[in-house]
Amino acid sequence: MLRSFNPCRLGFCGVKWEKTLEEMKKLPIGIQSINKVLLNGDYIYIDKTLFIKRLLDEGAPHYFLSRPRRFGKSLFLNTLKEVLSGNKELFRECAIYESDYDWKHHPIIHLDFSQIPNKNPELLETGIKETLEDIAASNQVTITGSSNKTRFKRLIEKLSKKNLVVILIDEYDKPIIDQMHHHSIAQENREVLKSFLETLKGSDDYLKFSFITGVSQFSQVSLFSGLNNLKNITMNPKYAEVMGYTEKEIKTSFDDHIQAIIKKRSEQGRSTTEKQVLKELRSWYNGYRFTRSEAYVYNPFSTLNYMDEQETSPYWYRTGTPSFLISQVKKTPETITTLRGKSILDTTLSHASHIEKVGLAPLMFQTGYLTIRSYNPEEDSYQLDFPNKEVEKAFFDSLLKDFAEIDPLMVQRDAKELLADLRELNLSSFITKINIHFAKVSYHLFSHAQEGFYQAVFFTLLEASGIRTVAEMATNIGRIDLICEMEHATIIFELKLDKTADIALKQAEIKKYQERYALDGKEILVMGVNFSSKSRNIGEWKGKLFCPSGGLKKELYPG
Structure with a gap:
C-alpha cells in the first residue's frame, strides 16, 4: 500500500x-559473523576495516590485542578472517573495499579458546587436539604428531603449500581466567598454552599474519616470551578506537x-x-x-x-559475575578503597606476569572494570577510575552482596537519606545508618577481620549509596584515608580499628590534612572514626568543622 x-x-x-x-537496520546483538552482518545489509555495522588495512600495511608478523569481554574481539577476528580469505564483495559498503588491498586468499587457522574445555590441563590438551584435527579436515589435509605443538606446526606447513597462512587466536587467556580461583590449574593451563604458542616462533616462513586477542595482559609476558617480534597494540594510540x-x-x-x-x-x-x-x-x-x-x-x-x-x-x-575479582577483594580488602583515582605505572598496569601476584587494580583495568582517566607523561603513569554508571553501580552492588553479604536493595533504599545526612552534616544520623548496615554483615566475616576489612565495608557502603569517595590521597606529610567531596564541604575521614576517635582525629590534625583543601572555598570537615571489633561497627567518632579560610568553626561529636 x-x-x-x-x-x-x-x-x-x-x-x-x-x-x-x-x-x-537491525541491531547485531550477539552476532560474531561479519558475513551475517554485511551480506544483506540488514544490520548496523560500525566500519572498522581501515584498522585491518593499517595492520596489514604495517607488516608485523604477530599482533596481540587485549580488550574486555564482549567488546567486539570475536567479530573483529571474524572480519579479519573474511578479509584475508579474499572475500572482497562482502565488504562493498566498507572503507577497505576502495583501498589498494590485494584481496588474496590465505588459508586460515582460527582457534577460539572460549570454545575449548579448560577445567584441567588434560581437557585443554584434548580440546586443542580435536580443534586442530577439525581445521585440518576442513582443509582436506591430515596431521599427526605426539604433541599439539607438533600437530600445529605440521598443520601450518601443509596449509602453506596453498599460500602463506593466517593464524587467528581468540580469547587465548580463557583457560587461565576461568581457573584463577585454582592457581595450580591456572598455572598448568598457562604452561600448556605457552608450549603450544611457541610453535609460532619457528613458523615465520609459512605465515602471512597472526592476530591474538584476550581479556588480560597479565600472562602475556611469559606466554609469548618466545615471540620477540610480537607487536602488542593494546595501548597503542593508533588503535584506541579499534573496538567499541x-x-x-x-x-x-x-x-x-x-x-x-x-x-x-x-x-x-x-x-x-x-x-x-x-x-x-x-x-x-x-x-x-x-x-x-x-x-x-x-x-x-x-x-x-x-x-x-x-x-x-x-x-x-x-x-559475567566477576567472581575472580571478589575473590581478590576477600584476600586483600584494603585494596578496594584505593581503586578510584589510583595512579599506577605503565609497567605495572600492562606487564604483570604472575597470576598469583597480579594486583587488583591492573586486573580490573584489563578486564574492563576500571579505565584510564588521565596520563602523566613525567611518571609514565595512569590514573584509573570506573568508566561509567553501569560498571560503578553494578560493581559496588556485587561487593555488597558477595563481599559484605548485604542485600544491595536495603542499602539502595537508605541511599538518599544517607547522602542527605552527609550533605547536611547530620553526622549522628549518618553514623547510625552506617551502623545499621554494619549489623547486616554476616557474623562469620568478622572472624580475624583487620582494619582493612572495616574500611572496605565502610567505603563500599558510601559508594553504593552514591557518595563518591577518594582514598589514600597523598599530602606532603601523609595519606588521607578517605575523602568525600560534597557540594558545600569536603569531608576527610581518618579511620582506625580498636583505638579511639581522639587518636584518629589527632593524627589528622598533626598531619594537617585539611590544608590540602584550604583554597577550595568550601568548609572542611575532618572526622576521626574508630571501628570496634567488639561491637563490629563504628564505635566512636569525632569531628572538627573548619571554615573555608581554615579557621575552626565548631567541634562535632555524638549527643
Whole structure:
C-alpha cells in the first residue's frame, strides 16, 4: 500500500523522518559473523576495516590485542578472517573495499579458546587436539604428531603449500581466567598454552599474519616470551578506537534507534530529547579509554542492548559475575578503597606476569572494570577510575552482596537519606545508618577481620549509596584515608580499628590534612572514626568543622 505524501517525513519542516521498526537496520546483538552482518545489509555495522588495512600495511608478523569481554574481539577476528580469505564483495559498503588491498586468499587457522574445555590441563590438551584435527579436515589435509605443538606446526606447513597462512587466536587467556580461583590449574593451563604458542616462533616462513586477542595482559609476558617480534597494540594510540563505539559513530549510525527511544518515551508520557538520550547513553556506557590519547569509546554490547530495550540497565556487567575479582577483594580488602583515582605505572598496569601476584587494580583495568582517566607523561603513569554508571553501580552492588553479604536493595533504599545526612552534616544520623548496615554483615566475616576489612565495608557502603569517595590521597606529610567531596564541604575521614576517635582525629590534625583543601572555598570537615571489633561497627567518632579560610568553626561529636 502506498503511503500518502508527508513532507515532514522527508526531512522538511525541521522534523526527522521517523522510521518504523521494519524500516530501521537491525541491531547485531550477539552476532560474531561479519558475513551475517554485511551480506544483506540488514544490520548496523560500525566500519572498522581501515584498522585491518593499517595492520596489514604495517607488516608485523604477530599482533596481540587485549580488550574486555564482549567488546567486539570475536567479530573483529571474524572480519579479519573474511578479509584475508579474499572475500572482497562482502565488504562493498566498507572503507577497505576502495583501498589498494590485494584481496588474496590465505588459508586460515582460527582457534577460539572460549570454545575449548579448560577445567584441567588434560581437557585443554584434548580440546586443542580435536580443534586442530577439525581445521585440518576442513582443509582436506591430515596431521599427526605426539604433541599439539607438533600437530600445529605440521598443520601450518601443509596449509602453506596453498599460500602463506593466517593464524587467528581468540580469547587465548580463557583457560587461565576461568581457573584463577585454582592457581595450580591456572598455572598448568598457562604452561600448556605457552608450549603450544611457541610453535609460532619457528613458523615465520609459512605465515602471512597472526592476530591474538584476550581479556588480560597479565600472562602475556611469559606466554609469548618466545615471540620477540610480537607487536602488542593494546595501548597503542593508533588503535584506541579499534573496538567499541565512538561518540561520532553513535550519532551517525544509531540515529533511527535514538529517535525510536524518544518516540516511545513520549507515548509513555516521559517527554525527552535527543540531547537527553545521548547524555544518558554517555553516562551509562561511555568512558572506556585504553591508551594515552584521550579517545573514549562506548561499550558496544551495552549500547546495542540499550538501543534494543530502550532503557538503561547493567547489560554488560550482568553477563559475567566477576567472581575472580571478589575473590581478590576477600584476600586483600584494603585494596578496594584505593581503586578510584589510583595512579599506577605503565609497567605495572600492562606487564604483570604472575597470576598469583597480579594486583587488583591492573586486573580490573584489563578486564574492563576500571579505565584510564588521565596520563602523566613525567611518571609514565595512569590514573584509573570506573568508566561509567553501569560498571560503578553494578560493581559496588556485587561487593555488597558477595563481599559484605548485604542485600544491595536495603542499602539502595537508605541511599538518599544517607547522602542527605552527609550533605547536611547530620553526622549522628549518618553514623547510625552506617551502623545499621554494619549489623547486616554476616557474623562469620568478622572472624580475624583487620582494619582493612572495616574500611572496605565502610567505603563500599558510601559508594553504593552514591557518595563518591577518594582514598589514600597523598599530602606532603601523609595519606588521607578517605575523602568525600560534597557540594558545600569536603569531608576527610581518618579511620582506625580498636583505638579511639581522639587518636584518629589527632593524627589528622598533626598531619594537617585539611590544608590540602584550604583554597577550595568550601568548609572542611575532618572526622576521626574508630571501628570496634567488639561491637563490629563504628564505635566512636569525632569531628572538627573548619571554615573555608581554615579557621575552626565548631567541634562535632555524638549527643
